[in-house]
Amino acid sequence: MTDQNLSAPVVVTDSDHPNLDPEHSVLDPAGIGLRRAQCRTAEDVIAQCGGAQVLVNQYAPITAEVLDALPDVRLVVRYGVGVETVDVDAATRRGVWVANVPDYGTTEVADHTMALAMALLRGVTGYDRSVRAGVWDYQVARPLHRLDTRTFGVVGCGTIGQAVAARAAAFGMRVLGFEAMQDRSLAGTPIIRVGLDELLASSDVISLHATLDSRSARLIDARALASMRDSAVLVNTARGGLVDTPALLAALDAGQIAGAALDVLDSEPIDPAVRDALARHERVVLSPHAAWYSEESFVRLKTEVAREAVRVLAGRSPRCPVNSPVVGGVTEASPTEVPR
Template identity: 50%
Template sequence: MDSRPLVVVTDLDQPSLAEEEAVSAAEGFELVRAECRTEEEVISAASGADALIVQYAPITRAVFEALPKLKVVARYGVGVDTVDVDAATEHGVAVCNVPDYGTEDVSDHAIALALSLARGVVGLDRELRTGNYSLAPVQPLHRIAGRVFGVVGLGLIGAATARKARGVGYQTIGFDPLYEAGTTTADGTEVVTFDELIRRADVVSLHVPLNAHTRHLINADVLEAMKPGAVLVNTCRGGVVDTEALVDALRSGGIRAAGLDVFEQEPLPKDSALFELPNTVLTPHAAWYSEESQVELKRRTAQNTADVLAGRKPRNIVNPEVLA
């Protein structure tokens, strides 16, 4: 009988577990892969598990109640909105994430979406492929220099996005409840209120976690308050934006365009109205990805798991009180 701690990977959208297996071999735990989409599937696949490594599978209160041996749930990524952290804490289970692995990659992607919309790149490509050389479908386009780039959430990724936006000529403003309006961040972003950012920004780029305070942060009222020529960029979580309200704003011309990497429902349903709108640029939750970030994410998620199982403090933990 294998006496090593059992670690179950509940779900992963990549074929290889090479990084996780390397940590497993070095740290002495058993690694088993499953393909779970529901809490029932997690409970069934992880019977007797000491730890879970999770990507998108829901880790709910029912999961913690059904798996009493659990010591740690480690998530591939920054957000832990798929994990009931309160229930984990009540059951003495550590919840770990990797909050800084994709800072450069996600901020790169946010800038790429913003610039593709600012220069009409995707719209021009679509038209050219049909033989249309006219600029009319994307007019008017404006020079980037002097335009205002608003960053909602000034954490690591938001700050990196603001830095890169300034590098291509944007004036940057930002909102974050942890910063006082009227101040300037250490790297040069003017801090304003949320309402002022929405009113002033030509680009609104979202960099906040998904929680009770941020769900549908971008709703019909906020979209109505944006400039008619503004664009929305979302590389954080789909639920931060009210999709139905966004579709209405894009159809009516309430805002100019949207660049979206994340959606309220993923994969994005084939009948989503977003596909029908010419003023959208859509990517499949890809902002996190580079070869470098992928390796780092997988290795660090497995190492966080190993550290908790070995009685060590992990590099990243959301609820450190459980280890006190």
């Protein structure tokens, strides 16, 4: 199999994956060609993706200018959940579907979230560092508390947020939740629905699972951090742009909060200066945008973007659209969405 068929209708704009074998396993039997680019800018996408009917996208920007320059594109499908790399409004106006894969790594992200939270709540990373440095003393992580005395705050109560809430409740923690979508039902979950201000002021763990958009950007800013308990910890496995990183560093430096566990940052790969500033804090835990990852979720993500390409190229709607594109002046109907 080759990723360099220049006439292939499906183009991966960019990818840090080692190969495209899972995508080929879906596309090859359907007789659909696949090619791989490595674009960083909108100009790269225009130059390298000519003739594409489907763009499979990781980080490269898909702007209105890109879509104008690539008029054959019918679908932009993202490797992952967020679609902030895509101008969705521009795609909608141009009759282009935008889709994502919201359910490929729910279990992994929820498990990773709890791993990060537990590392702080039980002092695991602090103990590990101290023992490696030759110190054998339980007091290096004081104070620690029983989990069933703690309150766990979930910001964004979609599928992942609810999965995290169930895990936190299983440890005996009281769970508060803030959800901007007022019509989202939380029935059957352990979540007590509250406003954001109450959640920030009352939680020992604030875990972020909101979608990143113009309303939620820098949701956790200096004001939000100042309203948190000085014993609270922040966990972010959603999107780096939800947090004002300079404000977080200032809050950590001032002791306004007790710690942070971050799988995502607003600039990735992490800027060395930001990495060093965060790493100097004993109660900061970092991972490299890996919460989504398992071998199983990796294959699921890659095969599902390929299946979306097959669906749209066959004239069907994608399984997980995030828009309803306008085609010939008529808005395409979106199928029932997968829970998000």
